[in-house]
Amino acid sequence: MDIKKFFEPESIAILGVSKTPEKVGSVIFKNLIDSGFKGKVFAVNPNEDFVLGYKSYPSVKNIKGNIDLAIIAVPSDVVIKTVKECAQKKIKNILMVTAGFGETGNLKLDEELLSILNKNKIKLIGPNVLGLINNYNNVDTLFIPFYRLKRPKKGNISFVTQSGAFGSSVLDLISAEGYGLSKFISYGNCLDIDESDLLDYLNKDKTTEVIVLYIEGVKNGRKFFETLKKIKKPVIVLKGGKFIESKKSTLSHTGSLAGTYETYQGVFHQTCCIPADFIQDVFDFLRLFEKNIEVKGNRIQIITNGGGHGVISADAVIHYGLKLAELSDLSKKIFKKSLPSIATISNPLDLVGDADDLRYKLAIETCLHDKNSDVILLNLLYQTPRLTKNIVDIITSLNNKNLKPIVVVSTGSYLTMELEKALENKGIPCFQFPENAVKSIKAVYDYYQYRK
Amino acid sequence: MDIKKFFEPESIAILGVSKTPEKVGSVIFKNLIDSGFKGKVFAVNPNEDFVLGYKSYPSVKNIKGNIDLAIIAVPSDVVIKTVKECAQKKIKNILMVTAGFGETGNLKLDEELLSILNKNKIKLIGPNVLGLINNYNNVDTLFIPFYRLKRPKKGNISFVTQSGAFGSSVLDLISAEGYGLSKFISYGNCLDIDESDLLDYLNKDKTTEVIVLYIEGVKNGRKFFETLKKIKKPVIVLKGGKFIESKKSTLSHTGSLAGTYETYQGVFHQTCCIPADFIQDVFDFLRLFEKNIEVKGNRIQIITNGGGHGVISADAVIHYGLKLAELSDLSKKIFKKSLPSIATISNPLDLVGDADDLRYKLAIETCLHDKNSDVILLNLLYQTPRLTKNIVDIITSLNNKNLKPIVVVSTGSYLTMELEKALENKGIPCFQFPENAVKSIKAVYDYYQYRK
Secondary structure, eight states: OOOOHHHSSSSEEEEOOSSSSTTTHHHHHHHHHTOOSSEEEEETTTTTTEETTTEESSGGSOOOOOOSSSEOOSSSGGHHHHHHHHHTTTTTTTEEOOSSSSGGTTTHHHHHHHHHHHHHEEEESSSSSOEETTTTTTTOOOOOTTTTTTOEEEEEEEEESOHHHHHHHHHHHHHHHTEEEEEEEEOHHHHOOHHHHHHHHHHHOOOOOOOEEESSOOOOHHHHHHHHOOSSSSSEEEEOOOOOHHHHHHHHHOOOOOOOOHHHHHHHTTTTOEEEEHHHHHHHHHHHTTTTTOOOOOOOEESSSOHHHHHHHHHHHHHHEEOOOOOHHHHHHHHHHHHHHTSSSSEEEOOOOOOHHHHHHHHHHHHHHHHTTTTEEEEEOOOOOOOTTTEEEEEEHHHHTTTTEEEEEEOOSSHHHHHHHHHHHTEEEEEEEEHHHHHHHHHHHHHHHHHH | OOOOOSSSOOOEETTTOOSSSTSSHHHHHHHHHHOOOEEEEEETTTTSEETTTEEEEEEEGGSOOOEEEEEOOSSSGHHHHHHHHHHHOOOOEEEOOOOOOOOOOOOHHHHHHHHHHHHHHHHHOOOOOOEEEEEETTEOSSSTTTSSOOEEEEEEEEEEEHHHHHHHHHHHHHTTTTOOOEEEEOOOSSSSOOOHHHHHHHHOTTOEEEEEEESSOOOOOHHHHHHHHHOOEEEEESOOSHHHHHHHHHHHOOOOOOOOHHHHHHHHHHHHHHHHOSSHHHHHHHHHTTTOOOOOOOOEEEEEEEEHHHHHHHHOOOOTTTTTOOOOOHHHHHHHHHTTTTTTTTTSOOOOTTTHHHHHHHHHHHHHHTTSSEEEEEEEOTTSSSSSSSSSHHHHHHHHTTOEEEEEEOSSSSSHHHHHHHHHTTTTTEESSHHHHHHHHHHHHHHHHHOO
């Protein structure tokens, strides 16, 4: 199904813009004007000539010229009348924000709507959606003001979510944490366009490099499976309603019947999706996937300046089913010659608390060339006295050699966060705790292993 | 063993203060001066008359009056000579920062030191320690400057750690996140005073209400077990070196032989300790324990304004072995009368996206009085349009009735973090993600169940 016009419209009409700026239709209209969208935007309101200082049309039919996308935010009792007018105007793409359909038991309204759509070949996202964002042309139809929901910078992550509120809160946090976004879509009840259609679109979308999917249930399992099989990009998926006891809540929420989680796990495994157990996993896994970091083997070499962190990192490596690399004889020889006697030449490689930038440089460089390991897990504890800010440039220049992934773990407050941000800006993934780093490395390793 | 003077000394001598301000002894001396410690502080340096602008003594023996605590930060080759001088001065408490003992294979130095200690009845913390903090009298012997390691505000958490670097990074993060500290001790090689002695002291310490323990291994298992059995406060314990593969790294780190993790788990279970699987757990569990929140039952009622968050919260409740509460008939009757028809009157109780402060007030108040639940897990998504900052006062006043614990989950950026901080300041625990909140509730529930 071609759904390009939803994301790349040249003209948008918002039906249900009110004089009250807080109302859903008004917020959408205002956000589209403020976001810098270059296409045409029209407000529709049958009772007003002007809304929020802009001309308003009594019906879409009164607008001259073509309308690529209609966003409907009218009350549910006038929704059918409104859709009929869109059909008369030959509008082919509708985003339906209005709720009160199947999700509240009103199946009759679903049927009425579907019949008009089919008769007029209209495509629909919704009803009951939060809306969508295309960060590459400033299409922003979310009915949440910017002060409540920060918008992310441009990037390569696209996010498809069945739950609007969940999507908005994650979007807000993604923005604050500095991740970059390509597209965001809350698809709600998916009466017409479903998760599979959206995934198919994102698979072809050039600015999307990693996809995050939140689903509670899918209606067409076969289509979902076939679509996922075709996708050539990493798909991190969080499934809501994993257990019999918690599944009943998904019924009332989005009205979709969910199969057992085991069935979904089977599908994810066969289609090389990356399942997230928890919300935290989504954020953690993205740190590696958004940077296109490829993990080709499971042998992890830990470098640390804090013994305890080294031990906890080693625990995490075993816990998540990866392997502790063994230093090559050559590396051992270099370290025996160059490191102080209290250093531990093993895995973890403990450079001890007085390690300075140069000791780290030697350790990283040697391990990058060591054929016995695939990933360097680099603990940097900035509380120790001799590590300076120059370490950022040292790691960056070593990382740019692209010999193997370097994943940094730094636990601490202000100085730590400042240096973490600097490293992230240079494309080096940073985690606060070793366990999250290792779990993410495992997720990426599995993805590239199964994908082959 | 009476180790009070380590935490409540009236006079401290630092042996090994140098003219160079970056050296360990100098940083300790400077921190003690700057921290506002009210007792006497003396610098010892055999080669200088003045260091860092203060008078310096050639030996502790030259200091007039009693010395409660000696902090030794001299090179390891003069450490025996230095300890002998302390013995001559009749100093009974030594904190040994100097490293290069058993942890590097120098067992002879261990023996020499022990023999002097025994002969002179000197108590020792260390060697190879980061030091200690007593936040209630400004004793701060940590050799890390404040700009690298922020110090926490006064509070009720005490932290005992075998690893100095691990301790310092966690301490730094605890400060930034606003937790309050009573005592901090990095006890290193524990040649004399061990984790059990420290736990015993903290058990009696009036300002300590919750203890965090990081251990890699204990030398005297029986003593450890008997001490833990006597402790009447929650002990959150993180064990490093859980697996055979990762255990060998603890040997080189702190020189202690670690039993199997299963043995430790048995000890923790029998002594009602709260095991943390990951570093993150320590922070999460503290959110509830530092507030003395007691969880008396396992039936969780979820209240949400976002369906997806409700579903994920319900998943977490089942995943961590708690139960989804069932609303009483009375609660259902109240909600049917007062909530809009699109709300879901179940568990999760979904107040839907347009929920305002008053709808939340009604929901929380009703659930607080509902006899079918023990804890309220309150999802607050501030991205939705009608929730205002007044919600903080509403929740606070309901929470002050002490009917059952209210645990808040809020996912988002600036507005979310601002309101989370306000709630935390009022004694209401806040989490970013539902899974962390639920795991913590389970930890507290288990603690109070087993403790009985």
